[in-house]
Amino acid sequence: MSNVHQLHARSPGGFTRMDNDLYGALIRADLSGRELRVALAIHRQTAGYNVSSARIAASYIAEMANIHREDVSRIIGELLRQRVIYRDGGSKAPIGISPVTEWKIDSKNVRKSENKKEPQCGVSTTSLVAFPPHNKERNTNLTANAVVAADASTGEAFESELEQQATPDPDQPAPAKADRIPYSRIAEIYNEICGEVLPKCLKLNDKRKRLIKGCWNLEINGVYPFRKGEFWTAYFTDCLKSKHWTGDNDRGWTADIEFLTRQDKVLKVLEAL
The missing domain is CATH 1.10.10.10 (Winged helix-like DNA-binding domain superfamily/Winged helix DNA-binding domain)
Structure with a gap:
């Protein structure tokens, strides 16, 4: 002592x-x-x-x-x-x-003791969508007009696995099919980040899905940034920086998930960074 x-x-x-x-x-x-x-x-x-x-x-x-x-x-x-x-x-x-x-911390490193056979098709517990297990690794860091610069060295499966599913061919990224877009998970991220400040998303109707699909297929410099789960988190976080959108206006008006997923508003946020 x-x-x-x-x-x-x-x-x-x-x-x-x-x-x-x-x-x-x-x-x-x-x-x-x-x-x-x-x-x-x-x-x-x-x-x-x-x-x-x-x-x-x-x-x-x-x-x-x-x-x-x-x-x-x-x-x-x-x-x-x-x-x-x-x-x-x-x-x-x-x-x-x-x-x-x-605390409600995500489980990132879950390991089971028994040996498992090599799967024919892998499904990530942290990714938004299923993905083929043998895709080539690809660095798709977004650096220009972007909310985040994804770091491939972080080892976080949520981002890398989603990127592999969204762009299986590193040279020819193809638009995702509508039925593969994780609408519900994206709405959950919106509610988690914005739900205490902006109106919560209680239901995903056709219009909201169409707007989310537009973000999902938005290409910037050859990259589809909204196909990364963390990008949605960063994007909604940056949307809260607008005082006008969060109610600081003469009408007390606030944005909602439809407003924030309109492509003109998305580009406005990304280009302001």
């Missing part, structure tokens, strides 16, 4: 206290490496200053965690969806670490 006290006495920078339950939960949490780094950065900027929540710029978290600014916005959206962190209000409202009992 004396060594511990001596170490603290020699440390000029002080230290941040962490609740033991939170510490244990973060150790056990099935978060990606970058999700954990962003969560720790938020904890440092809240608990480190004895506050439960604070306004923290994504650029500041990016500098702390050594992650690109665009990726930080996407990761914050994922942590909000999984309830690891909370935010009171719009995209610039204070954020903080949620109680551990409220």
Whole structure:
């Protein structure tokens, strides 16, 4: 114990206290490496200053965690969806670490002990759609006029498996069939990101499906960005940055899923970045 006290006495920078339950939960949490780094950065900027929540710029978290600014916005959206962190209000409202009992973290690394035969056709539990298991790997990072720059090295199956299904031929990406588009999952992402600020999507009618299909088949620089699950999360998160769309107008009007999936509005958001 004396060594511990001596170490603290020699440390000029002080230290941040962490609740033991939170510490244990973060150790056990099935978060990606970058999700954990962003969560720790938020904890440092809240608990480190004895506050439960604070306004923290994504650029500041990016500098702390050594992650690109665009990726930080996407990761914050994922942590909000999984309830690891909370935010009171719009995209610039204070954020903080949620109680551990409220966390709803996706299972990313599920392994079974028994040996399994090689499947003829694989179905991902995290991807939006089924996909052939032997497609060639392809780097389709979107860098121009995009909400996120997908990092192929993250190893997150949700994004890579969806990209493989959407573009089976790396040189000739073909439009997806309408019945293969995961309308329900896209509506769920909208409700998770926007449901507390904008009207929730309670039903997918033909018009809404037609608008979602238009986004799904939107090609930018040879890439179909909306065929990546994380792109939808980042896109809806960026839509909340518009004060006019979130009710700050003389009518109290707010956007909904139909408005945000109109192609002219989609391009307006992407081209503004």
